[in-house]
Amino acid sequence: MSADLDPVESPESSDLSGSAENPRPPLRFAYGKETWKEIAFLLSNLFTAVAGFVYAVVSIALGVGLAVTVIGLPLLALGLGGARLLGRSERARARALLGVRIAEPSPHPRHTGFFGWLWASLKDPVAWRTQLYGLIRLPWGIVTFTVGLVSLVVLWPVLPFLARGLANGDRGMVRGLLSPSDELERRIAELESDRGVVVDTAAADLRRIERDLHDGAQARLVALAMGLGLAKEKLLEDPEAAAAMVDEAHGEVKLALQELRDLARGIHPAVLTDRGLSAALSSVSARCTVPVKVHVDLAERPAEAIEGIAYFTVSELLQNVSKHSRARSAAVEVRRAGDRLMLQVRDDGAGGARFDGGTGLAGLAERLGAVDGLLVLDSPEGGPTTVTAELPWRSRPAA
Structure with a gap:
């Protein structure tokens, strides 16, 4: 069998964790789109690794070096905040090219006052793990870029297997350093997402109630008021027509009451x-x-x-x-x-x-x-x- 038909495990199938977030899909073929995505990730590692390393070194060095001054710790806190953004971009890159599905860490805790923000930022575990990720990635980025580039030229038959092995190392780093740190943090992230679902559902329910009132009971009550007004005008000159209008209005009242009961039942039945x-x-x-x-x-x-x-x-x-x-x-x-x-x-x-x-x-x-x-x-x-x-x-x- 030729090299381009050799089955190769998918990224997640080689993950020993086999978690629900990363299920084990069927085998894939060499030089398929998953392999090319892994190669693209490995070749882009050098540039992202250099950027992450430089950012981590500069932000930590400035913050720690100026810690004896009034601006040192705030600079360090700002640097840690920026590290969170770098971590988010790396998770997005891993999600797009490696198929790594991990939850976003919990948002930065909100604290009132400058010192509350400063303390929360300095002890933020998500940001510190992202900085560590940036520091250790430089040598790995150089290795993966070099091996990936050389393999494209002289190691073509084994390129899919090299790409898979190196990409699995990247998957391990992303999951180990850029994923939520513990079950509590993971649960907080889930609850933040669920809160958005609740808000959207509540807004949709309010729009539905408003629409039902406008199109149903409100329109019927408007027609009822107009009918009673006409009946009042005809009361003296044409009592029989007025009586018919009142009778029709009585039927409209019953329908409006039924629609209101149905709407109330949809909100919370008595x-x-x-x-x-x-x-x-x-x-x-x-x-x-x-x-x-x-x-x-x-x-x-x-x-x-x-x-x-x-x-x-x-x-x-x-x-x-x-x-x-x-x-x-x-x-x-x-x-x-x-x-x-x-x-x-x-x-x-x-x-x-x-x-x-x-x-x-x-x-x-x-x-x-x-x-x-x-x-x-x-x-x-x-x-x-x-x-x-x-x-x-x-x-x-x-x-």
Whole structure:
């Protein structure tokens, strides 16, 4: 077999960690696009390594050398802040060319006052690890650039294997020095990302409510006011026409009230507030197009926020059953398992549901993840479909 058909492991498949962030994909072919990306990374190492080394040496030397003056420590702090930006660019380069998927470290902690900022900057572990990365990369950058350039000319048959081995060294450095330092820092970064999801979801909900009010109840009430005005004008000259208009306005009032009730149910149904999940889920299941069995086994009610999220999660899943599943029956089960609230919706439909299938499951999973929840989908072709959701259990405060 010729060299350009030799299978070579992908970057992540040679990573011994085999983590969820870097799954092991199938084998790849030599001189494929992954190999050329690795070669491009190795050849660009010299320039980025020189820039990182010079920046680290100059910023640390200036800050430490002038530490006896009033500007030394602030210069060092500013240099560490700039190191964070260099680390971000290196993670982006590794992501694009090496396929390294690592979480961004937590943002720089915010502190009030000059001295708070100074102290937080000087003890920032992310910035110090980035400076160390810049210092040790110079000799490695020279080696990888030289070997990569020479291999392009005289070591062509083994170039893919050399590129893979050297690139794995770069992957190790990036993961070891530019990734979040510990589980706490990683969790902070995840929560920062989740906060953005929550904000976006809340903004979308507000826009939906505004649109529903404008296009629904508000428009109907405007028409009602105009109709009553016309009826008032005709009251003396044409009582029968006025009575007909009042009768029509009465019907409009009923429709407007129904639309407002539906809108309020979409925000937070009264039955959930008054009677809890069991009654609320029985109510929402009654609106499903297939028969639904509901079983709620909770000794106590969870916190209002968790209860509301659970209700809307099941409601959205039952809407998917009605719209997409072609099922004959469905079942909902809610129970507590330790410090988690477990929700499960099953149907005997056609199956084949996916997170990218236009059913809103991806958005639902993001919203649950934003509150430390989880969504698991099991939907083989031909069915049945089982969706399991987990939420953190928080007890309702005592009255």
